Amino acid sequence: MARVDLLTSLLSESTRGHEMKSDQTEKYLSARELASRYQVSLVTPWRWAKKDSFPSPVKLGPGCTRWKLSEIEAWEASRGATA
Known part of the structure; x- marks a missing residue:
């Protein structure tokens, strides 16, 4: 989890x-x-x-691919609405 925080921090700094x-x-x-x-x-x-129904991952850097939590939560909400 610390690696994700570090990568998020670095991404934030690079997009300032x-x-x-x-x-x-x-x-x-x-x-x-x-x-x-x-x-x-x-x-x-x-x-x-x-x-098509599941969110696509985002490549944050070499060897680092993650899913946006907001997209996962939206996917969960859409599944709850159709279930």
């Missing part, structure tokens, strides 16, 4: 002065965190991402 204010406070989740959240295997979030 640019029009990315919404991303500066955005929280990100790793595949491991998503797997834990939904009690599924580590590859399942990647499999879901190939489908």
